[in-house]
Amino acid sequence: MRIAVVGAGAIGAYWGAALHRGGAEVHLIARRDHLKAMRANGVQVLSPRGDFTAHPNATDDPAEIGPVDYVFMGLKAYDYPNSSSLVKPLLGDDTAIIAAQNGIPWWYFHQLAGPYEGRRIEAVDPGGATSAVLAPERAIGCVVYPAAEIEAPGVIRHVEGTRFSIGEPSGKVSERCTRLSEAMIAGGLKSPVEPALRDDIWIKLMGNAIFNPLSALTGATMVDMCTHPGTRRVTQQVMEEILDIAARVGSKPEMSVERRLRGAEKVGHHKTSMLLDLEAGKRLELDAIVTAVVEMADMTGAEAPTLRTVHAAADLLARTRGTA
Numbered sequence: 058m059r060i061a062v063v064g065a066g067a068i069g070a071y072w073g074a075a076l077h078r079g080g081a082e083v084h085l086i087a088r089r090d091h092l093k094a095m096r097a098n099g100v101q102v103l104s105p106r107g108d109f110t111a112h113p114n115a116t117d118d119p120a121e122i123g124p125v126d127y128v129f130m131g132l133k134a135y136d137y138p139n140s141s142s143l144v145k146p147l148l149g150d151d152t153a154i155i156a157a158q159n160g161i162p163w164w165y166f167h168q169l170a171g172p173y174e175g176r177r178i179e180a181v182d183p184g185g186a187t188s189a190v191l192a193p194e195r196a197i198g199c200v201v202y203p204a205a206e207i208e209a210p211g212v213i214r215h216v217e218g219t220r221f222s223i224g225e226p227s228g229k230v231s232e233r234c235t236r237l238s239e240a241m242i243a244g245g246l247k248s249p250v251e252p253a254l255r256d257d258i259w260i261k262l263m264g265n266a267i268f269n270p271l272s273a274l275t276g277a278t279m280v281d282m283c284t285h286p287g288t289r290r291v292t293q294q295v296m297e298e299i300l301d302i303a304a305r306v307g308s309k310p311e312m313s314v315e316r317r318l319r320g321a322e323k324v325g326h327h328k329t330s331m332l333l334d335l336e337a338g339k340r341l342e343l344d345a346i347v348t349a350v351v352e353m354a355d356m357t358g359a360e361a362p363t364l365r366t367v368h369a370a371a372d373l374l375a376r377t378r379g380t381a
Contacts, residue, residue: 058240059125061147062086063140065095065115067205068157069131071213072221072246074100074111079244083113084122086143092117094211103208104215106245124149127237130191134158134345138186145190153233154195155223159265159330160345161258161353167193168227169255171307173356180349197234198224200257220247224254256310259303263310263317265346266364267295269331270371273341276332283322292318294363302350305357334380341375348372 058081062073065085077083077100085095092115099112116122119142128147132140137158144154156162163182166173182188203218221241225231234250241248251257271282271291282288296314303310331341347368354361375381 058082058127058236060084060127060129060240061119061122061125062129062131063119063143063147064131064136065091066131067207067213068201068203069129070095070100070207071102071203071205071215072129072131072157072241073113074102074109074213075244075246076240077111077113077244078109079240079242081240081244083111084125085113085115086117086119086122087115088117090210091207094209098211101212102215103212105217106215106219119143119146122147125152127153127155127197127233129155130157133340133342134160134162134181135340135342137163137181137191138183138189141190148195151233152195153197153237154191155197155199155237156191157199157201157221158345159201159269159342160262160347161349162196162198162345163187163191164193164196164198164226165255165258166306167196168225169307173306176356178349178352180344180352193226196226197237198226198254198258200254200261202261219245220249222249222251222254222257224251224257228252228254253308255308256303259299259308259310260312260317262346262350263296263299263312263314264321266299266350267292267367268321269329269346270343270367272329272332273335274367274370274374278326278328279321279324280326283318289318291363291367292321295367298354298359298361298364299350302354302357302359302361305359306353335374335378338378339380341371341380343368343371343375343381 062069065087095115166176202220204216208214238248
């Protein structure tokens with residue numbers, strides 16, 4: 058099995074190192090000091106489950122790799138439309154693309170039976186630009202649960218979690234998903250193949266769609282947002298609106314608002330990825346995490362007043378900070 062990781066940052070390098078440890082042929086695509094360190098010393102993973110070092114091939118030129126069986130997208134979702142030069146050399150006739158992104162994926166309505174089948178979500182597939190690079194029929198959905206960070210070039214601090222849920226947009230348990238799941242399990246990861254992966258997407262989105270923008274607006278950590286009476290009410294309202302939108306597009310995630318809040322509160326004084334990006338002056342990942350959900354509310358007739366308010370404020374913040 059040949060695998061390429063496009064954008065071998067914290068999650069991509071951790072995933073690639075695990076699969077290499079499990080016996081897959083892994084190629085990491087990275088840049089600058091992180092690439093130099095991985096070439097020299099491999100990927101060093103520091104984890105509460107046990108430290109390990111893996112030595113997959115690392116390069117900045119996908120043409121050196123050629124076609125592979127699976128491409129793991131470790132980029133931010135907003136980089137997908139411009140990733141052709143990185144992805145195209147890796148594609149063979151049957152290459153699958155694993156979209157390890159937060160929020161709503163560009164393939165969401167691909168092969169989803171119902172009134173919205175085949176609809177394009179402009180926030181994540183503007184003018185079809187993402188689909189032109191990453192054909193929806195190649196997509197394997199992936200919901201990423203682990204937390205990891207780059208502690209130093211080539212050194213990944215695995216904080217928690219090993220689960221990467223995957224699934225076909227059609228809901229079928231395909232051979233390509235089964236093979237990929239087996240490879241992940243061999244590398245020490247959890248990898249259930251979920252026929253209803255969209256439900257997992259919404260469960261994670263219940264938190265991401267409110268905690269990410271709210272943290273950017275307030276500078277607060279997870280536990281702060283959950284324990285402050287006012288922001289807790291805002292969070293509850295947005296989560297209820299998210300569940301309403303999910304139901305309108307045919308998903309029924311088995312997660313209560315209170316249970317989701319309790320889980321978030323247990324995370325403690327943790328800064329969300331959007332707050333960290335804001336502090337670093339990086340572009341905010343609003344399109345996939347919030348804007349796409351608002352677009353789906355428009356599409357389905359959902360009111361979602363609190364979500365729309367938070368989105369408007371976060372969008373203005375991004376624009377005034379130059380991080381939109």
